[in-house]
Amino acid sequence: MAQSDTVSRILDTAEVLFAERGFAETSLRNITSKARVNLAAVNYHFGSKKALIQAVFSRYLDPFTQRFHTALDELEARYVDSHIPLEELLETMATTVLAVPAERNSLKVFMRLLGLAYSQAQGHLRRHIQEQYGEVFARFTELVRQATPDLPDSERFWRLHFMLGTVIFTLSGLDALRDIAAKDYQEQVTVRDLVRRLRPVVVAAMNAPLPPAVEEGHYANTNAS
């Protein structure tokens, strides 16, 4: 290989350990010993632990961004003179998310990492993801806006994040939930099975009736606490 396999051995091991235990709970010595690589190799190749974490994310998110952009291109080409239906948009996003880690065997790892990024990352990771991949997300939300013209902007904003929470929470905690489900319902759930179940739920949630308006406008709080 062109790139020494030390760096990819580090990345492979790091992403698994990060997903299993979190970032702070995974030490560099833990990673390097499991990857059978010298401790200093991380700082040599990546510079710091923070940079290693970001590199782990980039290895997933860079291909994802690229694929998602081209998928949206194709979608826009197919609907030149009408809006793309919401179902198509969601379907495209789901397909793209599923496609990237399929090359490795680790959709679960990817989702765990996303969940950790949102819940653990105080600063640098959240910022890094926002700066690096905010553009493709903005493009997606704009298309969702055109697909749901009757929804007020703020309502759509919040519902999109509601659904983001649904997906990340479920898929990142999948192992624990799967164990409970398997014990209680004798069924073995796959990620693709979960996506199938998520589809109608997400669509229904986005198309839910609007909440009743608050009296006196947005700033008035009805009563104290």
Add this chain to the structure above:
Amino acid sequence: MAQSDTVSRILDTAEVLFAERGFAETSLRNITSKARVNLAAVNYHFGSKKALIQAVFSRYLDPFTQRFHTALDELEARYVDSHIPLEELLETMATTVLAVPAERNSLKVFMRLLGLAYSQAQGHLRRHIQEQYGEVFARFTELVRQATPDLPDSERFWRLHFMLGTVIFTLSGLDALRDIAAKDYQEQVTVRDLVRRLRPVVVAAMNAPLPPAVEEGHYANTNAS
């Protein structure tokens, strides 16, 4: 008070710091210095850091469990010969969740902690919560079952967790989302406002049409997990 205020000063400070930075990222020295308390006080009063974390949770969850049980009692008393409607159940849960931290000013903290418990907790916290508060949750899900008799058991299980993800994800990441929303839509969202927006979404999601049944060949050989 009977109990020395050292222990409550520790708890007050710990819950805020835990919510802001996570458990592993918050050191005991960090907590004790901010609480103006001696470092050894934590191990003296709680025994260990793990025990402190669990105590922080118990201070929220114990009153919640108690209130929720009595709220469900009243609800069952009002619907002796018919099923409790789903909306009533969700409303009761929301009200109870909102009631507990209202005595302090920290619903946000409570939700952050819940989110962390699900995403960070390797073992002991998840187990502790499950053992301690699984009963009231089981009671709730049983009532939800009676309220949605047409839903297959496994489908209801997953949809409940979908919605759990929605709520925890949104409310635990509220600060960051609120900043974005305020910047883009010039509106100041309160937690109660979010709950108002969540209501129709959750109801619609629970009542969404069932997903199409799986066809045989489609999902057969996926190695995703």
Add this chain to the structure above:
DNA sequence: CCTCCAGAAAAACGAGTGTTTAAAACATGC
């Protein structure tokens, strides 16, 4: 008075952390 003891305080302990340094091994081009 003295004893007793829960509580607070200071100090130390040992283990583990990310990072840096300096020497060694290796590869590459001339």
Add this chain to the structure above:
DNA sequence: GCATGTTTTAAACACTCGTTTTTCTGGAGG
């Protein structure tokens, strides 16, 4: 073959961590 630049290695550094030990304080009870 030698010099050059890159990568690997072992050792050390400078902290921070949770926990334990020890000492000190201040009342309550006999």
